[in-house]
Amino acid sequence: MDIELLRSLATPNDTKILLCVVDGLGGLRHPETRRSELETASIPNLDRLAEESVSGLTIPVAHGVTPGSGPGHLALFGYDPLRYEVGRGVLEALGVDFDLQPVDVAARGNFCSLDADGRITDRRAGRIPTEETAALCEGLRQIKLPGVKLFVEPVREHRFVLVLRGEGLDDRLAQNDPEREGVPALPVRATAPEAQPAADLANAFVAKALKKLAGQARANGVLLRGFARHPDLPPLPDVTQMRAGAFAVYPMYRGLAKLVGMTAAPGGGTPLSQLQAVRERWDDFDFFFYHYKKADTAGEDGDFRAKVEALEEFDALIPNLRALEPDVMIVAGDHSTPALMASHSWHPVPFVLWSRNGAPDDIYEFSEAACRAGAVGIFPAKDVLSLAMAHAGRLLKYGA
């Protein structure tokens, strides 16, 4: 359901919803065993949850579309990822736990190497170490630009994030990175007239950065890409009338939750310490987003065995999660990350929803194949939230 309809039907209640997102949850069957990661793992708690719940498969974005982390999570938070986009620069800023504001324009930056004529000789400045990038960012942070605040944060190796903060900045900017070597960097170009002031600021930043970096052997240039503004989404607490808290070890996922107006608990620690944080904050929120990362990491590494183990680790958390006694508990994924593909994929993702009012279907196993036959069927991930709210008695009747 779209955000406008959700807003019009949302009604308060004293129920609690726990959304557990297993990053990269879905997988593919190993050709030798004909079993997927979930079918290989020993996950008695998830199997029992499936037995007592309704199951299905979510389509994160659309048939055949492989989502990044942004669209994958936005959908689970109820936002159609084809309508609400989160740009590259924004995600990069979220990934370093930068507290992005609605007026910010963020870009991904690379330090690069330029020759005496200003031609790019290495787009990654020899992949300088992160510490060197941190020191250089310290220098660039001193740059002053008229009318805006400016932030430069190191990421990893030669990468950094640039954030321009100022009223009325437009993000319709084309990158200055020509994406090849042997040519000079381009000017940052406005792709809409309204973005000219932002383009001027970005070019002024680049000019001043070049002066500061003039003495550097390798990192004497900067390339900027993926300019994007805070997407300014309708806040989930307004739309749903739920106080919403996010619990995640990694900054990217806390950041995505903050984009939709959730309150993010401090990050870091372990899945277990984040679960402990959920328990401590149980009275403070109505909606809890709990993120578990390792399944995706193992899938991206193409490590079938490690993904199986990650799923088993997550399974062991289930009794603790259920002990919180939420009124609605969901286990879902933002997308599939089959170890056999060593990447995100488009495949539908297992989904299970437990609720006090839920009539369980006849699914006794938590897996891609079993969930396919579940009561919810194959459905768009952006409908997970409305389904959860329905089960939590938080949606009014539509029409008379």
Added chain:
Amino acid sequence: MDIELLRSLATPNDTKILLCVVDGLGGLRHPETRRSELETASIPNLDRLAEESVSGLTIPVAHGVTPGSGPGHLALFGYDPLRYEVGRGVLEALGVDFDLQPVDVAARGNFCSLDADGRITDRRAGRIPTEETAALCEGLRQIKLPGVKLFVEPVREHRFVLVLRGEGLDDRLAQNDPEREGVPALPVRATAPEAQPAADLANAFVAKALKKLAGQARANGVLLRGFARHPDLPPLPDVTQMRAGAFAVYPMYRGLAKLVGMTAAPGGGTPLSQLQAVRERWDDFDFFFYHYKKADTAGEDGDFRAKVEALEEFDALIPNLRALEPDVMIVAGDHSTPALMASHSWHPVPFVLWSRNGAPDDIYEFSEAACRAGAVGIFPAKDVLSLAMAHAGRLLKYGA
């Protein structure tokens, strides 16, 4: 996924996709045997393909909508048939292998019988034989109209196609056929001011045709319907970055493929000779559309047995099709044509997709009932192409 998103995600690869369309594929169970045509047929090769593939059912247009050939194929080519329409006149022109151009306006024509006062006495001119229509068309082709080229092609019995070719012609024209007898033909009427020049041309054609036909006993009038312009669709090779080839015995299907910018191989011959043509052109294309007609013909005839046999004939082609070693192979239908209904129908259509990266589901049989439980579920036919491209490694990730 819509065409704009598909275009933004498409990326080149060296993989090949083979889309086999069995016209009128889906059927209904015979009340005596409780088996559908597919369930009755002996189709071991399709069953094996289903075993090694993912299965599902496609909804050609929408629940309850019975598609014509145009919408049924457009959907499988990735075009939402509710957004992109192919008019009747255009389909009629494609059906006689007319090489329709983007500036053309086409109409279906009937020869009819008029009395001395110009009133219609027979809307089909006594269903004159095709050869007589061909000779009459020869005469009408001599008509000259200012600023346009004019084509008149016989179809079958009393039917013909009229094509007006000229820059800026608008197809918003109401038919001159009153659809009843005892009254005169109407003038062709513009339903938008921009179409007035085209209306004037059509009426001039009718006036000149009446003069030429004045001596005819039966076919002394013409009725024009279904005015339509070439739909000017975004070309599939541009959108998908795939070279696309069409292989079909019948002109209608080559014509539909050409409408979306595919290269059509010469028509005619047999399903086997068209398969041979696919083999010969294997290096020339990335995407192959292979059309098999007989299942639909038998279904339209209401001949259950003939449809079973057609499916068995198609099944025998499968090993040859698989021997081409495409990276992705699909068997789908443009719509169902249940022999029990002797017509096209709205029922979802069996679908199977084999891919090198595909993890098979637990479906061991190619039929309406078996495919329903497959991994892809019941899904819109317009998503077949994006799914195929995902499996072929031809779609980028959406978002970061």
